[in-house]
Amino acid sequence: MKMEVQWLLWTIFSILVCRFGFALWSRGRALAPCLSKRSFSTLIVLGSGGHTAEMLDLVSMLNHERYSPRCYVAALTDNMSLSKAQRLEESFIQQAAANHKARYLQIYRSREVGQSYLTSMATTTIGMAHGLWIVFRVRPDIILCNGPGTCLPICIAGFLLKVLSFKWVVMVYIESIARVRKLSLTGLLLYKLCLMDQFFVQWPKLKNKFPRAQYVDRLM
């Protein structure tokens, strides 16, 4: 009996290691299951202020039927972003381009400006757990984000979804236009951890420093 439990645990562990390796290996490759789908459930992380403006600008140009249904996530303390997203979605409906109802969710923010180190640990844990809960509930095909820290738990959760299930998630990060010579801390982390499938930068200087990034010119 004891042997069997041990064997079972080793099998699960090996499968997870293989899945982890596979998820890393296949990063940045479009996989066959993607190609057959006609529309993709899209999770859009709104980072407040300029981040939200840039992201909604991008969403407004996406094909509304391919990238649907859409789910928007913003920090609990950010009371502007979701209503801006709602206004954008309403303009889609007026164009008769939206066939699905969009969803709007709020996430606990990992860290507020000026928060102490000790309480940051606790709130980061809560933020992480909440991110996992959101991603596992929405189970998106695509995660779109452009910082700041709010999108980190979502991206880690998206990667775990790749490792744990056979659900494929395409993860996309677009560095803010304000970053000309240096990546933001969030961008740097996601780049170094190799979590994203597509990593876009808006200035050539960044592309030179971070060759795995894709240069797409300015979004504005």
Place this chain on the structure above:
Amino acid sequence: MERDSTRGYVFVTVGTTSFDALVRIADSRACREALLSRGYSSVVFQIGRGSYIPQKSTGDEDSLKTNYFTFAPSLADFIKNAALIISHAGSGSIFEALRAGRPLVVVANDALMDNHQMELAEELAESKYLFCASPGTLVNTITTMDLSSLIRYPASTPLAVVQALDQFLGFSNQ
């Protein structure tokens, strides 16, 4: 880009932040005189969460007319009609002014610790889309700037990202 439209107003904006150092210097006597000498007739301050309140003045002869407010749902109208914009370095404010084609002076907030914001303003100043200053150099910048040296910012769109994504996901671009 058009020359100083004489007797137009100057819009000073700090966005959703507070940036008292900018409002204080723009409200100073030296700055008022510099603006008057460049042909501007009035100043509108948008002071955000700042605590420094600029003087209001009705603008008698040979003095600057000034007014202020804290926030507005949209700054688009103020930006669209301004003869000159003096702004903090937030990317939202910068691009709103550039897209409206208004002459722009971006002022660095020296008090911010991680001042990555100036990266963007300096890069755009190198391309002659705007002028860069700090609270200490603003008056000098206003006195010496040559608006005709500015180049109209060529607005861009997220189309390249959209195409890259579509391609990655295997959508043919119809």
